[in-house]
Amino acid sequence: MNKTIRETKGPAEAATSPSHCSDNPHTGNEQNMCADSTDSIEREPLHGKPSIQIDLNALDQMGVRLLKSLYSDIRTLNNVLSGMLNRPCHQASERIYELNIAGGLLDDLHEFLSVYEQAIINATRASKPTEALEVHDRACLLLKYEAGCDETLLGIATMAMNFAKQEAEAATPNRRAAA
Known part of the structure; x- marks a missing residue:
């Protein structure tokens, strides 16, 4: 079996070698894969240790x-x-x-x-934004996020309606002063 790049060139040179994990389609398949691509490792996830x-x-x-x-x-x-x-x-x-x-x-x-x-x-x-633009930005971000969480269409529509109401209230200065 062929030696890996790391074994023949050492770790530092292997990392900078042009064939190390190369995307060049003109190189052979043995050079187009990482040297250790078939080695899996069991290790703890990053949680709590970043x-x-x-x-x-x-x-x-x-x-x-x-x-x-x-x-x-x-x-x-x-x-x-x-x-x-x-x-x-x-x-x-x-x-x-x-x-x-x-x-x-x-x-x-x-x-x-x-x-x-x-x-x-x-x-x-x-x-708790009070400016109309920030109320709008908050609504857009939260709706985008919730839509990505596979919320129901009815749930998203209800959220959008509530956010639109908050945005309208923030855009009306005399309503804010009265509250």
Whole structure:
């Protein structure tokens, strides 16, 4: 059996080798796969051990517009990670979703970002914006999130109706002063 890139070149050089997990279709299949692509590993998930943590105080201090923007950015990163996790380079075997070591690390990052998304949603739910634009942004973010959670159409329509009422109240200055 051929030696892996790591065995023949060493770990540092293997990581920078052009054939290491190459996407070049002109190289042979043995060079187009990660050296350890068939090795799976049993390891504990990242929960409770991240080297970075979610700063809940910072989320609570952000306005809804920033929360909406941050959510969008983290959602995009999570979607990109989802695509990366499906690369053959990160699969340990032919079975669906059995990841090798590198795939497992990406999966941990994906899971952490999912928890971050939920923290942003929780901060958005707890926010009490009074400006019409922030009320609108809050409603849009929460509706987008709930729609992605497979809520019923009736449930989403009811939420939208309540959010529209809140937005109308925020846009009417004399109603706010009377309340």
